[in-house]
Amino acid sequence: MDFDKILKEKQESINANLKSFIPEKGIPKEIYQAMNYSLLAGGKRIRPVLLLTVCEALGGDSKEAMPFALSMECIHTYSLIHDDLPAMDNDDLRRGKPTNHKVYGEAIAILAGDALLNYAHESMLQTSIQKKSLPKYIQASYVISHAAGINGMVSGQVIDIMSQNKSIDIVKLNEMHQKKTGALIEASCLAGCILADDNAHKEVAAGYGKNLGIAFQIIDDILDYTGDPQKLGKSVGQDKQDDKSTFVSVLGMEKSRILAKQYTDEAIVLANEIDKSGFLTYITEYLLGRDS
Numbered sequence: 001m002d003f004d005k006i007l008k009e010k011q012e013s014i015n016a017n018l019k020s021f022i023p024e025k026g027i028p029k030e031i032y033q034a035m036n037y038s039l040l041a042g043g044k045r046i047r048p049v050l051l052l053t054v055c056e057a058l059g060g061d062s063k064e065a066m067p068f069a070l071s072m073e074c075i076h077t078y079s080l081i082h083d084d085l086p087a088m089d090n091d092d093l094r095r096g097k098p099t100n101h102k103v104y105g106e107a108i109a110i111l112a113g114d115a116l117l118n119y120a121h122e123s124m125l126q127t128s129i130q131k132k133s134l135p136k137y138i139q140a141s142y143v144i145s146h147a148a149g150i151n152g153m154v155s156g157q158v159i160d161i162m163s164q165n166k167s168i169d170i171v172k173l174n175e176m177h178q179k180k181t182g183a184l185i186e187a188s189c190l191a192g193c194i195l196a197d198d199n200a201h202k203e204v205a206a207g208y209g210k211n212l213g214i215a216f217q218i219i220d221d222i223l224d225y226t227g228d229p230q231k232l233g234k235s236v237g238q239d240k241q242d243d244k245s246t247f248v249s250v251l252g253m254e255k256s257r258i259l260a261k262q263y264t265d266e267a268i269v270l271a272n273e274i275d276k277s278g279f280l281t282y283i284t285e286y287l288l289g290r291d292s
């Protein structure tokens, strides 16, 4: 099977659906444009790809799961817009383009992030209300909200900000990344499983996402040292400049690479329990070897 082609088709399908996801009618054009500017700027779409892939592999309908996949991408995009703000990481470049606040100003960028987050929840709830088998949709919405908020990404970001200019140990570093980056990746996999109505694989799907999330973050840390800004679409060396603790600064490059491979191998064992076709394993390996 040509997994590379399947991955590209999935990314294209997500991109095509995202184009009309935000309703234009009745909202100020400034916010509509600012939301779509970052949402449609590119990116790997890895969270929605994971949600749809897990859902399909466990017998679910990816068309039904699509609003949740798109909502997940909106939440991820909001987090990038806010993370780039002067009050946070103060970045100029994201997804190969000037950051949202550089184009629309800080106030609109904050509101565009708020709007993407809220529209994600609105869309998931609207989908849930329209469906007869309400519980699984509500459950998937809950898993995603839980991962995005104070039990996940927001707290991870708080730990990140509070740890700046301090050295933190590996336990704290793991907690920070598990929440900041891992939570949305884990929630994508678990929500895919829930939307497939497969209770038996929930633990495996969450475990897969957890291992993948940490491996993903370690690679992100490595790329901040070794990556090509052109390919990454963002500046590199930022973590060092901001005096942030990363896997590379705490463990060193060699140990970080070994750890990323260990988490990836662990994820692959679980991926094989979810998806016999090998596509999920392919995605997992692709993320380990990525350069963008």
Ligand code: GRG
Pocket (backbone or CB within 6 Å): 042, 043, 044, 045, 046, 076, 078, 079, 080, 082, 083, 095, 153, 154, 157, 180, 181, 217, 220, 292
């Ligand atoms: C503002 C609450 C709040 C949280 C921000 C996501 C995040 C938390 C910060 C982004 C900083 C960062 C580089 C985190 C490392 C991992 C990560 C989320 C990378 C970006 O995700 P990719 O590689 O990006 O999936 P694309 O552009 O491909 O979607």
